[in-house]
Amino acid sequence: MTLGWEDIRAEVLRRIRARDWPPGALIPGEEALSAEFGVARATVNRALRELAEAGVIERKKRAGTRVAELPVRRARLEIPVIRLDVLSRGLTYDFDLLADRLTAAPVPVTARLGLPEATRMRYLETLHLAGGRPYVLESRWLNPAALSGPPPDFATVSANEWLVTHISLVSGDIAFTAEPASAREADVLGAAPGTALLVAERTTHGTAGPVTLVRLAHAPGHRVQMVF
Amino acid sequence: MTLGWEDIRAEVLRRIRARDWPPGALIPGEEALSAEFGVARATVNRALRELAEAGVIERKKRAGTRVAELPVRRARLEIPVIRLDVLSRGLTYDFDLLADRLTAAPVPVTARLGLPEATRMRYLETLHLAGGRPYVLESRWLNPAALSGPPPDFATVSANEWLVTHISLVSGDIAFTAEPASAREADVLGAAPGTALLVAERTTHGTAGPVTLVRLAHAPGHRVQMVF
DNA sequence: TTGGCTAATATGTCTAGACATAATGCAAGT
DNA sequence: ACTTGCATTATGTCTAGACATATTAGCCAA
Known part of the structure; x- marks a missing residue:
């Protein structure tokens, strides 16, 4: 069974919750994670991009990815007719x-x-x-x-x-x-x-x-x- | 200058707004669009995925992609500490x-x-x-x-x-x-x-x-x- | 010390091709 | 007529590799 981007997302989230990577910490780069999980970098990228959109991590070019200090919860409001x-x-x-x-x-x-x-x-x-x-x-x-x-x-x-x-x-x-x-x-x-x-x-x-x-x-x- | 996924998203959105593709219509498949725009299918996929998340289009495997009848507006609420x-x-x-x-x-x-x-x-x-x-x-x-x-x-x-x-x-x-x-x-x-x-x-x-x-x-x- | 240039680096995006998955419609059998 | 099963097809995802871009650290000069 091979890993998909949702598995990667789940595992990264787990490590953040478990404080393996505490708030503010720099997490390994995409290259390193893709090597560790045995998937392509694009797959890791997809997973991390979703977490960034959810406000769990913050990403900056060159500076790397770090765990958000104070995760901002985002809720979605659907405005129907x-x-x-x-x-x-x-x-x-x-x-x-x-x-x-x-x-x-x-x-x-x-x-x-x-x-x-x-x-x-x-x-x-x-x-x-x-x-x-x-x-x-x-x-x-x-x-x-x-x-x-x-x-x-x-x-x-x-x-x-x-x-x-x-x-x-x-x-x-x-x-x-x-x-x-x-x-x-x-x-x-x-x-x-x-x-x-x-x-x-x-x-x-x-x-x-x-x-x-x-x-x-x-x-x-x-x-x-x-x-x- | 080559096209990026944001360009594709913008152009598709323009056609929907312009009613080239009216509400409920089936739009061309990813293969067709990637050929038309001269980009890879993954690029079209990224653009359409974003539009689907925004509620502008609805996608189903095998059935294709259609313009949402009544676009549901989605607003995001950021809940800070x-x-x-x-x-x-x-x-x-x-x-x-x-x-x-x-x-x-x-x-x-x-x-x-x-x-x-x-x-x-x-x-x-x-x-x-x-x-x-x-x-x-x-x-x-x-x-x-x-x-x-x-x-x-x-x-x-x-x-x-x-x-x-x-x-x-x-x-x-x-x-x-x-x-x-x-x-x-x-x-x-x-x-x-x-x-x-x-x-x-x-x-x-x-x-x-x-x-x-x-x-x-x-x-x-x-x-x-x-x-x- | 300060300012600006440069090189290094992590993320962002793209390509081309492949396989996976879900939904549909048709065909065959009851 | 009704159901079951299979082939078809569009989207979903993955890979491996490449180039783009933003940002930082370090270096050098004023």
């Missing part, structure tokens, strides 16, 4: 378009997207329903200039879903916060004002500039789950 | 050990960790301070049986930090929720009761079984930021 998120919980999905207008965006919005002040943007407010009950209130500012084709009727296709497949997204970020429900949010989500809501704020940038800033106010009790 | 998190914000770090006792863990705790009811566990309550002000309240249930060596004095080294370097973590999960501050949390964090708090709940499992369940109640206004 809201419709699929709801369906995967075994609930029926539906949504209501509450607002759709073209106005000058407020300063905090343009600032976060890096657009000139008072840029005219499309404001969309969508209430996503799971099993007939409010699930998420989506408040979205959309930069019309960043769209390649004409947008559809957002009362038929949710903005959330259309954008995923029609925007050449390049980069973005998400932030989670806990906020008290505003009067409007409380009303729409069917909760008491001031209730603790999990809020996700996302900005996305495409090839044609900043695309959208969206605020997702989740119904009380919502959990965002991640695995690592 | 709280001390480093605070320091990286330019604030001084400190912590207080508020509680440390050995008791029978309540059912919800043992259930989530998959331990027998009423297992005796160590309960640790740590208040992390940033710039002298409350930052996070850490409430941790620790399974003594899952520790390989003897734990240190948690009044000197925070449990948060010691565990990272001394546990062979295998898997775990995190969930974020928004919750109103309990009387105790409000008191400790210096907020009004009922204030919306961002709460992170983590379970971790090591090679020697379930290790710990921790609840991090963040001070009001806390943001958890992720990039993708």
